[in-house]
Amino acid sequence: MSEEKRTDLESLGEFGTIDLLTKNFLITRESTAFGIGDDAAVLERNEEQYTLVSTDMLVEGVHFNLMYVPFKHLGYKSVAVNVSDIAAMNGTPEQITVSIAVSNRFPLEALEELYDGIRLACQHYKVDLVGGDTTSSRSGLVISVTAIGVVDKSKVVYRSGAGTNDLLVVSGDLGAAYVGLQVLEREKSVFQANPDIQPDLDGKDYIIQRQLKPEARMDVIAYLKELEVVPTSMIDVSDGLASEILHLCKSSKKGAMVYNAKLPIDSLTSTTALDFNLDPVTCVLNGGEDYELLFTVSQNDFDKIKGNPHMTIIGYMTDASDGIYLVDKNESLIPLSAQGWDHFQQ
Amino acid sequence: MSEEKRTDLESLGEFGTIDLLTKNFLITRESTAFGIGDDAAVLERNEEQYTLVSTDMLVEGVHFNLMYVPFKHLGYKSVAVNVSDIAAMNGTPEQITVSIAVSNRFPLEALEELYDGIRLACQHYKVDLVGGDTTSSRSGLVISVTAIGVVDKSKVVYRSGAGTNDLLVVSGDLGAAYVGLQVLEREKSVFQANPDIQPDLDGKDYIIQRQLKPEARMDVIAYLKELEVVPTSMIDVSDGLASEILHLCKSSKKGAMVYNAKLPIDSLTSTTALDFNLDPVTCVLNGGEDYELLFTVSQNDFDKIKGNPHMTIIGYMTDASDGIYLVDKNESLIPLSAQGWDHFQQ
Structure with a gap:
């Protein structure tokens, strides 16, 4: 390695780093239908179906803090976040592999709790644990999960398929995971200052x-399947809504108009955010880890999804030249920019 | 987690830990043909073929030492060890995903070297990089690679298929990687004692x-395919020959007779081992990371493989009740036991 040039990873951010490192890789296999750049890779399987592959790595001190994350929850979450990537392709997860690097400071019982959580998630999502690797670590805990799924070729949904005027839809509500993290962080600080004080998580x-x-x-x-709606594009909301909207727009070469007033926010999320002097909309746009689905559907599908309690129409797609804007309550247009989670910049 | 019970991971070892953690997981998907317990998982793909999935995690300070492992080599090796697992199923690798956790102390240029090595390996083994994750780490570098491959259903080889009297065969030569590591470790010690002394790797x-x-x-x-030989069982030699023979015997419910004098050892491996006061045979049996293939073939295939420069017949399989023995130069029988690499016990 040359000693002359040193470019800080922080200055590039996570996505910039991945783009730079992978730009010189070519696809040479016929069985690779789609490689890097979506929630999962898409591989040839048979005439009717694709195989989907997604992988995520969770690192202690970066993605989780063992001070307030129970091992069992951590195991469950490490599976759920990968299943979410398969969902974002409109697919069904079938198998996972789990590799962990773990320090000898953890007893077997801690790993058993971790695997209890993994097993619960496997049962809930109907996936089989089919492999993995368990190794020691000189320091923290690292969990790497790969999920393998299947999707009908006629139903696969990429980030790139959104059309102008398609409706922009999000499932569930947003910002809750980020505000929940603030509560946990506050209680951690209180505990560190005085270990005799029990955490105050009442009502949260x-x-x-x-x-x-x-x-x-x-x-x-499953709802989309029942409704016979195939989204034109989809992504899971792992890094904050703003970042995910920008991904969809970039991949689909479109712009978007998003209505502030339409963003689905649970009332507990709002009131707790305000307790922390945080703007709830900022928590939605820039918080992370909601793992909801953001997707676009054709206007023709409006009747099928309107009023559905699991989905909220938050805006619509425009031509790329029209830009990407948030419409606030005063009907002002605010250019949308991503300030989502970036682990290199924490 | 209960505070009452603490079982040390060291006391269980790597394989014991995996067995314990995964014993309660059930296979529920029809598309899972074979889960945990071989070099790769075997998944349904189409009428003629299976998909193979294998994953490995490499951890700084455990699997590699950046003091003497160049980033480019590390990238290459992280792909090769996964490809080796696909090979051990008699399959062909097609895609990989690569996740890394990396500290900000590494500059981008180091990661570029790592990915140069990954790219070289992708070209050499004809695999596509189709996904991954890049995240920060609070401490060392962790690399997790998942390889996806394909194999004809009629050609898949498990660890469990060896028959009594089948020939036990190994590719290439053994022990070299372990003895090479001793040389690198020695030069590291010399360098630490006096950084002005250049490493003496001449002729090694x-x-x-x-x-x-x-x-x-x-x-x-490829040779086996040309020779029209389908092994009855196979495993890659990542943890030392003794450990791999025991795996084949356990999975196939067989014993084995292995001839000391037949073990393929390169002369440089032997002489260097002796310089370190190491028994070359011990390096073969208990050293690791040779990544050769250990397999069994029917006696009917003897004529096809005898004298092949890439394969050495080192013994034969017996009934389980006959035990697993090494025959030394005095024709004494020594029970074979595994003292291979175990990262929890280093």
């Missing part, structure tokens, strides 16, 4: 659960 | 290359 169950035990929205994939 | 190229840049034996898979 919903947002804490959203942080500690997120669910992949496989139910939404 | 072969064994150092075997440690730093192991190759998956896809060429052996």
Whole structure:
């Protein structure tokens, strides 16, 4: 390695780093239908179906803090976040592999709790654990999960398929996981200052659960199937809504108009955000880890999804030249920019 | 987690830990043909073929030491070891995903070297990089690679298919990677004592290359295909020959008779081992990271493989009740036991 040039990873951010490192890789296999750049890779399987492959790595001290994340929840979450990526392709997860690097400071019983959580998630999402690797680590805990799924070729949904005037839809509500994290962080600080004080999490169950035990929205994939709606594009909301909207727009070469007033925010999320002097809309746009699905549907499907309690229409797609804007309550247009989670910049 | 019980991971070892953690997981998907317990998982793909999935995690300070492992070699090796697992199923690798956790202390240029090595390996083994994750780490570098491959259903080879009297065969030569590691460790110690002394690696190229840049034996898979030999069982030699023989015997419910004098050892491996006061046979049996293939073939295939320069017959399989023995030069029978690599016990 040359000693002359040193470019800080922080200056590039996570996505910039991945783009730079992978730009010189070519696709040479006929069985690779789609490689890097969506929620999962898309591989040839048979005449009717594709195989989907997605992988995520969770690192202690970066993605989770063992001070307030129980091992069981961590195991569950590590599966759920990968299942969410398969969901975002409109697919069904079937198998996972789990590799962990773990320090000897953890007893076997801690790993058993972790795997209890993994097993619960496997049962809930109907996936088989088919492999993995367990190795020691000189320091923290690292969990790497790969999910393998299947999707009908006629039903696969990429980030790139949104059309102008398509409706922009999000499942569930947003911002809760981020505000839940603020509560946990506050209680950690209180505990560190005085270990005799018990954490005050009363009435915060919903947002804490959203942080500690997120669910992949496989139910939404099932609803869409029932409704006979195939989204034109889709992504899961892992890094904050703003970042995901920008991804969809970039991949689809479109612009978007998003209505502030339409953003689905649970009332507990709002009131707790305000307690922390945080703007709830900022939590939605720039918080992370909601694991909801953001997708676009043709205007023709409006009747099928309007009023559905699991989905909210938050805007529509425009031509790329029209830009990407948030419409605030005064009907002002605010250019949307991503300030989502970026682990290199924390 | 209960505070009452603490079982040390060290006391269980790596395989014991995996067995314990995964024993309660059930296979529920029809598309899972074979889950945990071989070199790769075997998944339904179409009428003629299976998909193979294998995953490995490499951890700084455990699997590699950046003091003497160049980033480019590390990238290459992280792909090769996964390709080797696909080879061990008699399959062909087609895609990989690569996730890395990396500290900000590494500059982008180091990661570029790592990915240069990954790209070289992708070209050499004809696999596509189709996904991954790049995240920060609070401490060392962690690399997790998942390889996806394909195999004809009629050609898939498990660890469990060996028959009594089948020939036990190994590709290439053994022990070189372990002895190469001893050379690198010695030079590291010399360097730490006096940084002005340049490493003395003269004439050790072969064994150092075997440690730093192991190759998956896809060429052996091709030879077997040419020879129209389908092994009855197979495993890759990542943890030392003794450990791998025990795996084959356990999965196939057989015993084995292995001839000390037949073990393929390169002369540089032998002489260097002796310089370190190491028994070359011990390096073969208990050293690791050779990434050769160990397999069994029917006696009917003897004529096809005898004298093949890439394969050595080292013994034969027996009934389980006959035990697993090494026959030494005095024709004494020594029970074979595994003392291979175990990262929890280092």
